[in-house]
Amino acid sequence: MYKQYFKQALQSIRENPLVSSISIAGTAFSIAMIMVVVMIFQIKSANYAPETKRDRMLYIQGTQVTAKNESNRNRGNMSSEVVRECFYSLQSAEAVTAIFSMNKPISLPGKRMFNLYSIKYTDAGFWDVFDFKFINGKPFSKEDFSSGIAAAVVSETMAKEVFGTTDVVGKTCILDFTEYTIRGVVTPVSRAAQEAFADLWIPYTSKNSLVSINNSLENMAGVFSTCILAKKRADFEQIKEELAKRTAAYNAGKKENVVDFLNNPISKLDIAMGSNGFNKKPIKDFLVQTGSILLFLLFVPALNLTGVIQSSVQKRQAEIGVRKAFGATSQKILSQVLWENLILTLIGMAIGTILSFLFLIIGKSFLLTAETQLNFDMLFKPGLFIAALLFTGLLNLFSAGIPALYISKKKITDTLSQE
Amino acid sequence: MFKHILKQIWKNRKANGWIFAELVLVTAILWQITDVTYVDIKTYNSPLGYDIENVWFFLLENLNENAPGYINETDGAEDLIRLREQIVQHPMVEGACLAFFSSPYSFGNSWTSLYPINGDTVAASQKSFQVRRVSPEYFDVFRIKDTDGNPIAPQLADSDKPLVISQDMEQLFFPNEKGKGKKVSQNRTEELPVVAVCNPIREDDYKKSEPCFYQCMKGNNLRGYIQMFGNTSIELSVRMKKQFTQEEMNNLLSEMGDRLTANNLYVYSAKEIKEQRKVIIGWKQDETKKQNAIVSFVLINVFFGIVGTFWLRTQSRKEEIGLRVALGSSKQGIRYYLYGEGLCLLALTIPFTLIYIGNLLYFDVPDTYRVPYSALRFLITFGGTYLLIGSMIILGIYLPARKAAQMQPAEALKHE
Known part of the structure; x- marks a missing residue:
């Protein structure tokens, strides 16, 4: 029978x-646009090097220091003291890292240069949280970090630009007039991995002003954001509880101010759904917003297709009348029209899927960021194809449903009377 | 003929209904996007009030305590003032100024209350205004002129704490009067003189100008601010005499050498303000591109819908068309007839669109803040929407119309 539909x-x-x-x-255009919406969401929360453990990570992007009498409120990032007291002490996490980014020039001994590079002031935990590939040497160690040694890891790109070679382990570069010894060289990472990307990574303890005590706001406000790596996703709640406990204990020791982390910690999934460290976006809002875009993308072509299908069904009403006269039920006619149309829609889906990759590549710079590097793992996920099938089915139902109902409900005499 | 077309459309309402529903939906959405685009373009193209061409931020840092050359006892404010003077003396530099969170496209900003003395205090008491704390050279570096087109810097000379207010603020504080020479107050105790009124200032390319003012920092006042905010959180903006690429600028910086250091304070690099502008308005431009993608999607769908509907129509109406040709309709006539039918279908959506627009205007959904609603805006956005969809319809009917016109009457009537 299905073979018959296919032939038809x-x-x-x-x-x-x-x-x-x-x-x-x-159909292809509609499915392509819908797939792009789905893929953007997928990419925003996907794991990719060096952020290969994104699904197990929690981010703290934003810190608030409030006076106990609520006369003053400061929003920004946290000091190294808060990092130490509230985060380094977390038992339930697998690893924790604190990060401060800045663009600075990197010079060579005896030659001052002005070209800006991205610098990450961080700690030894950084190398556990993120997955870097070392082509030479190794990361700076916990000991380097705790004693504030001027050690550095550099990207392959920066090594080539500044030194002309990647064989630079043991060599010296100069940052802020301080000599840093290079410990390792890593393969370059995508700029889109905001938390991990840099050209030079150094222990933040090597810069005095980042660890020195700042008396305003009781040394609580600073420049750091943090990332927590959980052992497994299910630990998120436990980590959040422990963090709240540690923060309460830390605040108890302060006289005039308390620190809190607003809507943090948040996961990449929360971020992909539109939340940030300062504001939580209710899931309902996300669903309504995305849902209405998807509906629009389905609805406009569905109206088109309905018109076309309506005309072709009308043209065939004599044939359908004959089938009915020979005993086909309304239900049979209904499913025949839907199945026949589904074959057309499925061809559309196949083309649409290919088209969606094309759209994503063309629109990457404004849909995501120009720096995002698309790769196979990021795009080809079972969820994507389930979504494609689901929306194709919906589109088919929307567009062929009404004409199919119309013709299947029509009385035999009416369908035949036109002959 | 018009009446005849209407009759035809009504007769074919079953097939026309869907494409008509689609047209109603897409005209509404397209009009909304056209309106937003109109406001964006109009705003983008109005004057900003300043000029950032060839102006660079010189980025500042203090030496680390353990770095060679670190000096224990220095006056950070004096160092900064000296550094600025050293930079201005370079032959390629036209001017340099200092500002705290107040340069065009800087990431920070400050807001404060301000009251006119003997002016409209009611209007002023409800708002806080953006204050830009700047050194006197700022107006030359960013080419900000007063409302008569004269340079502002010479007008600052006679006062210790001169204020420059924008034209928007002048109108708010002193309606129908000249602002220059009036006095204002920040805390109702100290009166500050308004020494000049500058052209309206827009924060960025997509924002409307707002009442705002400049507080000029001179002498001890300037030193006080530097001590309060720290000498590295200042924006040191430098106007160059010619255009530089980043590489040329890096070379110039290394040529400047010791000029870029004053005790512990040093310039570590320079960034063109244009680059920062891209970061600040980038998200808005991405939004615009997403809107354009939706517009293209809508137009392509209109095209498909029209081609599909009219192709089937010309087939099912072969007899009618054949009869028309047989009775003397020219090919051209048949074609015009079909175009007329398509455009008529579109014209029928006008009442719906008008109701939709009326509703949105009633609930104040369109952006009337940046650009007030006017007959011209209505004509451009409404006309633009229908022009776009209309041309898609003509494009969509072209193929079926050509086919219909080529039909031989004998062949067409064979069906009868």
Whole structure:
């Protein structure tokens, strides 16, 4: 029977190539746009090097220091003291890292240069949280960090630009007029991995002003954001509870101010759904917003297709009348129209899927960021194809549903009377 | 003929209904996007009030305590003032100024209350205003002129704490009067003189100008501010005499050498303000591109819908068309007839669109803040929307119309 539907569908394509190709193209465009929306969400929360453990990570992007009498409120980032007291002490986490980014020039001994590079002032935990590939040497150690040694890890790109070679372990570069010894060289990472990307990574303890005590706001406000790596996703709640406990204990020791982390910690999934460290976006809002975009992308072509299908069904009403007269039930007619149309929609889906990758590549700079590097793992996920099938099914139901109902409910005499 | 077309459309309402529903939906959405785009373009193209061409931020840092050359006892404010003077003396530099969170496209900003003395205090008491704390050279570096087109810097000379207010603030504080020579107060105790009124200032390319003012920092006042905020959180903006690429600028910086250091304070690099502008308005431009993607999607769908509907229509109406040709309709006539039918279908959406627009205006959804609603805006956005969809319809009917016109009457009537 399905074979029959398939034949029918092919026949109708042959009979009316222009209209069929327009239906297919309309479906393809709609599915392509929908897939792009789904893929953007997927990429924003996907794991990719060096952030290969994103699904197990929690981010703290934003810190608030409030006076106990609530006369003053300061929003920004945290000091190294808060990092030490509230985060380094977390038992339930696998690893924790604190990060401060800045663009600075990197010079060579005896030659001052002005070209800006991205610098990350961080700690030894950074190398556990993120997954870097070392082509030479190794990361700076816990000991380097705790004694504030001027040690550095550099990216392959920066090593080539500044030294002309990647064989630079043991060599010296100069940052802020301080000599740093290079310990390791890593393969370059995507700029889109904001928390991990840099050209030079150094222990923040090597810069006095980052660890010195700042008397304003009782040394609580500073420049750091942090990332927590959980052993497994299920530990998120436990980590949040422990962090709240540590923060309360730390605040108890302060006279005039308390620190808190607003909507943090948040996961990449929260971020992909539109939340940030300062504001939580309710899941309902995200669903309504994304849902209405998807509905629009489905609805406009569905109206098109309905018109076309309506006309072709009307054209075939005599045939359907005959089938009915020989005993086909309304239900059978209904499913016949839907199945036949589904074949057209599925062809549209196949083209749409290919088209969606094309759209994503063309629109990458404004849909994501120009620096995002798309790769196979990021895009080809089972969820994507389930979504594609689901929306194709919906589109088919929207566009063929009404004409199919119309023709299946029509009385035999009416359908035949036109003959 | 018009009446005849209407009759035809009504007769084919089953097939026309869907494409008509689509047209109603897309005209509404397209009009909304056109309106937003109109406001954006109009705002983007109005004057900013300043000029950042060839102006660079010189980025400042203090020496680390353990770095060679670190000096224990220095006056950070004096160092900064000296550093600025050293830089201005370079032959390639036109001017340099200092500002705290107040340069164009800087990431920070400050807001404060301000009251006019003998002016409209009611209007002023409800708002806080953006204050830009700047050194006197700022107006030359960013080419900000007063409302008569004269340079502002010479007008600052006679006062210790001169204020420059924007034209928007002048109108708010002193309606129908000249602001220059009036006095204002920040805390109702100290009266500050308004020494000049500058052209309206817009914070960035997509924002409307707001009432705002400049507080000029001179002498001890300037030193006090530097001590309060720290000498590295200042924006040192430098106007160059010619255009530089980043590489040329890096070379110039290394040529400047000792000029870029004053005790512990040093310039570590320079960034063109244009680059920072890209970061600040980038998200808005991304939004615009996303809107354009939606517009293209909508237009392509209109095209597909029209081609599909009209192709099937010309087929099912072969007899009618054949009859028309047989009775003397020219090919051209048939074609015009079909175009007329498509455009008529579109014209029928006008009442719906007008109701939609009326509703949105009633609930104040369109952006009337940046650009007030006017007959011209309505004509451009409404006309633009229909022009776009109309041209898609004509494009979509072209193929079916050509086919219909080529039909031989004998062949067409064979069906009868």
